Amino acid sequence: MAYTRKRLRAEAAGTRGEAMTSAGSGVVVHAVTKSLGEGTRRHLVVDGVSLSIGRGEFVSIIGPSGCGKSTLLKLVAGLAAPDEGQVLIDGASAEAAARAKAIGLVPQEPALLPWRTVRSNVELALRVNRRANTGRTLADPVEILSSLGLGEALSRYPAQLSGGMQQRVAIARAYAFNPDVLLMDEPFSALDEFTRERARVALLHFWQAHRKAVLFVTHSVAEAVLLSDRIVVMSPQPGRIREIVNVTLPRPRSRKTFEDPGFPRIQYQIQQLLHSVSGGRESIPWESTEDEPSV
Ligand SMILES: Nc1ncnc2c1ncn2[C@@H]1O[C@H](COP(=O)(O)OP(=O)(O)OP(=O)(O)O)[C@@H](O)[C@H]1O
Numbered sequence: 008m009a010y011t012r013k014r015l016r017a018e019a020a021g022t023r024g025e026a027m028t029s030a031g032s033g034v035v036v037h038a039v040t041k042s043l044g045e046g047t048r049r050h051l052v053v054d055g056v057s058l059s060i061g062r063g064e065f066v067s068i069i070g071p072s073g074c075g076k077s078t079l080l081k082l083v084a085g086l087a088a089p090d091e092g093q094v095l096i097d098g099a100s101a102e103a104a105a106r107a108k109a110i111g112l113v114p115q116e117p118a119l120l121p122w123r124t125v126r127s128n129v130e131l132a133l134r135v136n137r138r139a140n141t142g143r144t145l146a147d148p149v150e151i152l153s154s155l156g157l158g159e160a161l162s163r164y165p166a167q168l169s170g171g172m173q174q175r176v177a178i179a180r181a182y183a184f185n186p187d188v189l190l191m192d193e194p195f196s197a198l199d200e201f202t203r204e205r206a207r208v209a210l211l212h213f214w215q216a217h218r219k220a221v222l223f224v225t226h227s228v229a230e231a232v233l234l235s236d237r238i239v240v241m242s243p244q245p246g247r248i249r250e251i252v253n254v255t256l257p258r259p260r261s262r263k264t265f266e267d268p269g270f271p272r273i274q275y276q277i278q279q280l281l282h283s284v285s286g287g288r289e290s291i292p293w294e295s296t297e298d299e300p301s302v
């Protein structure tokens with residue numbers, strides 16, 4: 008049976024995750040389930056996840072490696088179809104939203120075209136399906152690349168870039184056509200700490216100016232607290248929403264946000280949740296050095 012917005016809203020209560028707050032605009036993930044792998048190796052990766060991200064809302068996902076964060080992002084991006092449940096972007100299917108260029112995706116691997124220069128990789132995002140650009144304020148590729156510290160690398164090819172530079176080109180490519188929904192999968196993971204600080208601040212400015220619906224995957228607790236309105240903590244095997252934590256720190260945010268007395272409290276709450284969902288496994292994301300409190 009086709010899902011109507013009314014029905015989605017009515018069914019929201021009782022599914023894992025949260026009740027829907029804004030089924031009309033933004034992203035609605037409703038009771039989504041996804042298995043991956045072939046034959047006997049097929050296993051449940053995302054189990055009954057429900058989540059909504061309103062226009063102008065910044066939501067982060069955090070959880071142990073392999074808990075299904077990238078898989079969930081691919082479902083929202085329309086790159087994979089759920090086995091059960093539904094993803095709606097402004098009331099349309101994720102596939103339709105992707106075709107209309109309503110979604111900007113920064114994947115975990117930058118996936119640049121190796122035969123095109125930095126500038127041309129970003130410009131191509133503007134040229135593909137031009138009709139979908141109607142009524143949109145497009146960003147100037149050179150300006151956006153420069154704001155991400157790539158002004159000197161415009162004519163280089165991806166093979167001539169470091170991993171962190173490639174990541175920043177992928178970010179510029181997603182920003183360039185000004186999508187309503189921005190999906191970012193560990194976009195800053197390959198950046199050195201200083202560049203990462205700049206990229207976080209640039210993202211805050213970009214989001215505060217344009218108020219996208221953002222779904223942002225990270226392993227850094229401090230980064231999630233700094234950027235987010237809400238943080239979704241996922242537990243693994245199968246991937247489920249363990250808890251959604253509201254980040255009530257005032258906006259606009261900046262480096263000064265780290266000095267807010269509420270910051271360490273929320274950070275500790277997330278760390279405790281990660282500790283409990285990681286079940287004493289060796290690799291616990293919050294033990295990484297990424298969580299040093301500097302933007
Ligand atoms: N194409 C695939 N076929 C089979 N299993 C897959 C496939 N893609 C992912 N998986 C499995 O699904 C689970 C979730 O993977 P996913 O990439 O979504 O995790 P993640 O939370 O993004 O992890 P990380 O933090 O390491 O990026 C993992 O167990 C992974 O091995």
Ligand SMILES: [Mg+2]
Pocket residue numbers: 076077078115192
């Ligand atoms: Mg991933």
